[in-house]
Amino acid sequence: MTAFPFNAALLLAAMLFSIGLAGVLVRRNLVFMLMSLDIMLNAAGLVFVAAGARWQDASGQVMFLMILALAASETAVGLAIILCLHAHGRPSLDADTGNLLRG
């Protein structure tokens, strides 16, 4: 398999992070905001793995595993909050209306 160049990985991660940032800023639906956050976390993990492969250090992949655990718990809690908001009779998933969380 052809190797992915380190510079191209940095380029890809920067563009992926910007796309995720634009998604978080533009979308008002909470589900789409969570998906854009996942894209941003993936970009950060890609930089970690690429740096670990470049300097031949296993710490990059360890950090990628930590990012994976963080993304899993963040997504679970965020989706639980979305379901809670939806069950309380909120008509839409607009992020601007959910400023009171009387859990």
Added chain:
Amino acid sequence: MYVLPLLSGGLTLVGAMMVVTCPVAVHAVLYLVVTLLSLAMVLAMLGAQFAAALEIIIYAGAIMVLFVFVIMMLNLGQPDRDREKEWLRPRAWIGPGLLAVVACGELLYGLPTLSDPDGAVFPIDARDVGLSLFGTYVLMVELASFLLLAGLVTAFHIGRTLRETP
């Protein structure tokens, strides 16, 4: 020579753009799955096969299933689709798009100081990762388990109040 890296990197970017711009939630989830699979291909080409397998198993397998279940339970329909299209007018894209382009430009401007001309990558197999994970970073693994437990308890608590309230 560079067909496979270009293909998987381009697929990642196109999939991410479709996630950000797609008005239908289920389509966005499927595009995100495509993005994650091609990103796993990029990770495998960087010599991190273990990370690529975990990306497929945990991200594309577990987290995306969570998204699909929640979208099924939300029961989105045509009104949500129309409202989403109403929110995604071109005027809404001006400010955030400008900010994201400026941030991307800064990152691309700063990249040449980080990069080096040869840029060779070395494969790291799962054995090295495991030795590092349970040797140097064993405390961090415990902290990650705390984090997962806290996420579990939080999700359970929020779901419990969901069931008890009329």
